[in-house]
Amino acid sequence: MKDCNKNSDCSGRREFLVKTAGLAGGLVLTISGIGSALGRSFADVSINIDSSSPLSKIGGSVVVDSSAGKIIVARTGEAAFIAYSAKCTHKGGIVEYDAAGKQFVCPKHGSKFDAGTGSVKEGPADISLASHTAKGTAASVTITVG
Numbered sequence: 269m270k271d272c273n274k275n276s277d278c279s280g281r282r283e284f285l286v287k288t289a290g291l292a293g294g295l296v297l298t299i300s301g302i303g304s305a306l307g308r309s310f311a312d313v314s315i316n317i318d319s320s321s322p323l324s325k326i327g328g329s330v331v332v333d334s335s336a337g338k339i340i341v342a343r344t345g346e347a348a349f350i351a352y353s354a355k356c357t358h359k360g361g362i363v364e365y366d367a368a369g370k371q372f373v374c375p376k377h378g379s380k381f382d383a384g385t386g387s388v389k390e391g392p393a394d395i396s397l398a399s400h401t402a403k404g405t406a407a408s409v410t411i412t413v414g
């Protein structure tokens with residue numbers, strides 16, 4: 269398990285897998301497909317929450333790097349969190365959490381995604397955000413990346 273806070277770089281495995289897949293015969297797979305094809309899961313991400321963290325408040329969010337790409341984590345309750353791929357499915361913008369609207373919004377072209385399901389509320393994106401399991405307390409949250 270990696271210990272990543274805020275936007276620290278936890279990548280490395282992804283680049284390795286991409287290079288390995290390319291060398292192994294030009295396989296064309298998505299990053300999650302590579303993990304599945306190799307029978308491995310991605311490394312979990314653990315985030316410590318101190319008083320300066322946006323996650324110290326309900327409605328706060330952070331974007332963290334993981335071996336599966338950027339993930340947006342939002343705090344929705346005292347010990348309730350949600351986590352989705354932060355990469356917009358339209359053209360890769362990094363989505364932002366809108367707590368009042370209970371949605372993720374892409375600043376590039378305005379796509380909106382439901383914060384409960386990751387599904388598209390408003391295009392131009394037409395594919396949902398991938399979800400990840402997030403479990404935590406007031407002091408930390410762990411994202412199971414898969």
Ligand code: FES
Binds near residue numbers: 361374375377391393
């Ligand atoms: S990249 Fe997100 S709406 Fe276009």
